[in-house]
Amino acid sequence: MNEDERKALAALRFDWAPVPDDVWRPSPFHVEGLHQGVVNDILAGMADAKASRDGSPLGLILKGRRGSGKTHLLGWVRQQIQDQGGYFFLVSLLDAKGFWDSVLASMLEGLFRAVPGSDTQLRLFLRRLSSVVGAPRSARRAVMGETELTPAALDAFVLGLGDYDRLVARECDDTARALALSASDDVAHRDLAENYFSSEPEAEPGERAQWRMRRKPRTAQEIVRELSKLLALTGPTVMAVDQIDTLISQSSAASHDGQQSEPASTDDWAQLLVLEHIAHGLMALRQDTRRTLTLVACIPPSWMLIKSRATDTVRDRFREPEEMLTIRDPAIARSLIEKRFAHSFRLVRFSPPYPSWPIRPEAFDTAAKFTPRQLLIEIDAHVRDCLLNNQVRELRHLGEPPSSEPSAVALVPTSISDDVSKQFDARFSELKDEADVVTPLDPDREDAVVPGLLSAGLAAWIIEQRGTGETFNQDGPPSAKPALHARLRRTLDEGTEDQAHWSFRAISGRHHGVAALHRIKRAVTAAGVEYQVPKRRLYFLRNGAWTGAKTLSIIEELQSKNTTTLALEESDLRALAALKVLLDEAAVDLPAWLMQRRPASEIQIFRQAMAVLSESATPSKTVEPANAPSGQTTKEPTPSGQTTGESPQAVPTLTVGHDYTTGEPVRLALESLRKHVAIFAGSGSGKTVLIRRLVEECALHGVSAIVLDPNNDLARLGDPWPSPPEAWAPATRAKPPTTSPAPRSWCGRRGGRPDDR
Structure with missing residues (x-):
């Protein structure tokens, strides 16, 4: 394999697992007939x-x-x-x-979202609507966002809308006005519109009156119905x-x-x-x-x-149209690959001996049993094998379709020389020193800057996980006004499309009150954590405490719904910015360096958010004790007993179980038991075991318990374990026994006297 061939094969990219946001990006690989x-x-x-x-x-x-x-x-x-x-x-x-x-x-x-080669769908809609309503030109320009929007201009525009369609104008008056406010360059206008679309009452009494909008909030279903009616006027x-x-x-x-x-x-x-x-x-x-x-x-x-x-x-x-099955036509399979190859080869100015090189045309004769993804996986494996062995081998026959997706591996060797590694080290250090750590924390710029930084960090983190056997990917670039700034997905079951999600949303400390509240609610909806599905987590990135009584109340409530606030430290911002530049430079040996040095895995927000699969290697996690002021976090001890972060003291916690998808310990602050604990579940679901765990964990912290046991399920809690059960994890075995004087566990039994521990 010569250098040109190596660069050509290394340039090939096989993204066989697109995420939903990929639908917003133009694809040069569409093939007619599939x-x-x-x-x-x-x-x-x-x-x-x-x-x-x-x-x-x-x-x-x-x-x-x-x-x-x-x-x-x-x-x-x-x-x-x-x-x-x-x-x-x-x-x-x-x-x-x-x-x-x-x-x-x-x-x-x-x-x-921007229409490729044009403006956002919102501005296109307002422009099209302005072309059919009979409003003065000055009012139409204001609504389209070309000039300053005033109440008088908006009134004139809505009056013209009434002349065009009186029924829609009457039913959708508030929503039409909110759309115009959303397109304005004035931050106050956009905040007012966001408040309306959040189905919230007025943030300030009378703020909607000047725009002739009703005070009573509309439900989400009502707003969707009205948006559809307005859009239908133009297309x-x-x-x-x-x-x-x-x-x-x-x-x-x-x-x-x-x-x-x-x-x-x-x-x-x-x-x-x-x-x-x-x-x-x-x-x-x-x-x-x-x-x-x-x-x-x-x-x-x-x-x-x-x-x-x-x-x-x-x-x-x-x-129900016919089910989407395999490719069926070998010509379509060949065209699908040739389009992808042509795009990549063009980028490196490589002229192949034939369009599908190094996949022989006759290899596609057996492609009818493959889905598009299976075909890409098969060819990716062949290209990777050529690169790893530094030898071009033409593929003449496709094998059996893979039963599952392989974990993504680099299209380059995974080892590099010390000299090359040191060059990357120096470049990474240089980029961190030059990084802009101010702009990402600007509330007016966070939506534009933070998604790119997090995307680069997650892309590097995913590369670093290669070889773990897990399948990770992330959402594509969000819109200009996103609910989330990034989301990592882990495939748990390919057959049912089951996934675990880690969602991230930065909310600057300069966002106060209503502005922060709207962003919180949108992020909660987009992350899907409202109903406490264990496989979804949401992380707010914020430096400084939350403010506002309502915001503080919601943040406290979200703590029980897999939602945590993490600080976005300067060191993390520098590392993310450096990784973004390195990925943009796309050096061929970068994946190998990432897997060797693992810089993304050292970023604190990732260490705290994404635990590894065993308790002994679980990174520290930010927890909020029950009596801590909202917005202030302390650091949980790592397995070695050391604390991370700035807090000098660790919060005492109870381990009540482990997350079945990651193995991460599930912990409660000991102080949270100052309030009542109620466990509701069906027969055989594990209530008694959880109660046992709480009592035993409390005993390890020197906290006594009084147990009323009408069913005789817990009467032996006061007895010591004769020997550690085989099912105990190493971390459990390592816990010290309670020391004298022992806490008391009184177990009231039906028909008997309390047992002393």
């Missing part, structure tokens, strides 16, 4: 939505197993509808109970609902109890409730929207569950 039957149904649905005056066509269920191309197809749909003058919204549904909150948050996020809409597979897989009672289990039974009450919420939401979404084609992307078992277990009428609102 899943043509489904494509025809979608085109017909979009034509019906465009031709309609007010109604919406039947929705479509896009069924396909993992890797069949659903996400790629949604990206193609986005491009098609926007080319036709319409609008596209991707609804990420992570919370069935908050269905309409999720839909509204996704629509607002989508309005601030059709596609509403794509995604991630219901993840929601369903995490909806069983076992999942909420934190237990790893087999796929949930359809008799599971928790899952049945979620299925009903999804079914009713999808029916209402189709009924409440105008000129809108609703697409639901899911794996076949998810739709079968909804059809068979939820309300019957949901199937009457949707049609």
Whole structure:
């Protein structure tokens, strides 16, 4: 292999696991003919939505197993509808109970997404609406954001809207005004609009009156309905609902109890409730929207569950195109690869001997049994093998489709020389010294700067995890006004699309009161932590304490919902900025250096947020004791007994169990037991074991217990263990026994006297 061939192969990228946000990015790899039957149904649905005056066509269920191309197809749909003058919204549904909150948050996020080669969907809509209403030019320019927006200009615009469609203007008056305020360059205007879209009362009495908006808040469902009516005045809409597979897989009672289990039974009450919420939401979404084609992307078992277990009428609102299966046509498989290769080869100015080099054309004769993802995995493995062995070997036959996704590995050797490693060390140190640590903390710039920094850090962190056997990826770049700044995903079950999520949102310490509150609520909805699914975590990045009584109350409540506030220290900002530059420079040996030095794993916000899989290696985690002021955190001791961070003293904690997805200890502050603890669960779920754990952990801290035991389940708590059980983890065995004088555990038994410990 010569140097040009090596650079060409190293330039190839096989992203076979796109995330939902990838639908917003142009893809140069679309191939006509793949899943043509489904494509025809979608085109017909979009034509019906465009031709309609007010109604919406039947929705479509896009069924396909993992890797069949659903996400790629949604990206193609986005491009098609926007080319036709319409609008596209991707609804990420992570919370069935908050269905309409999720839909509204996704629509607002989508309005601030840029149409490739043009402006945001919001500004395009306002521009198109301005071209049809009979308002004065000065009012139309103000609403489009070209000049200063004033109450008088907005009144004139809404009056013109009434002349164009009196019914829509009357029903959607407040929402139309809020959209114009959202497009304004004035921060106060945008905050007022955000308050309205959050379905909140006025932050300041009378602040909406000057804009002729009603004081009474609108519900999320009402706002979605009104947004759809306004959008329908200028074009059709596609509403794509995604991630219901993840929601369903995490909806069983076992999942909420934190237990790893087999796929949930359809008799599971928790899952049945979620299925009903999804079914009713999808029916209402189709009924409440105008000129809108609703697409639901899911794996076949998810739709079968909804059809068979939820309300019957949901199937009457949707049609089912043929299932998206394998590629079928070898010519399509070959074209799919050649397009990707041509793009990468062009970047490094390499002319291959034939378009699919080093994959021989005849190799695609057996591609009909592969899904698009399986084909990419197969070819990626071959290219990686060529690079690792420094030898070009032409592939003439495709093997059996892989049964699962391999963990991502570098397309370059994983070892580098000491000299090259030292060069990266010096460059990394230089970049950290030059890093801008002020701009990311500017509240007016955080949405523009922080997502790029976190994305670079997570990209490096994912590379550093290669070889662990786990599958990680992250969301794509967010909109200009994002609910979250980053999200890391870990695939837990490929068959059910089950995932664990770590979500991040920076909220500058200069955001106070209402501004911070809106960002908190949007992040909670987007992260899907409201209903305490154990596999989702949300981290607010903030330097300084939270302020405002309502904000403090919500932050305290969120502590029980896998939500934590972490400090974004200067050292982290410097490391993130340096990693971003290194990844932009894209040196061929960078992955090997990252795996060797692991700089991203040393970033404190990542160490605190993403624990490794064993308790002995769990990094320190920020906890908030029950009596600590909100916004102030202390550091939990590491296994060695040392504390991290600035706090000189560790908070006493109880280990009550372990997270089944990561092995991370689940801890409570000892002081939190000053309040009552109530345990509600079904028979056999582990209530007694949890009580035993609490009593024994308290005893290790010298805290006595009085146990009233009417069922004789706990009467022997006062007796010592005769010998450590085999199931005890090493960390449990290492705990010291209680010392004299021992705390007292009084166990009141039915028909007997209390036992003294």
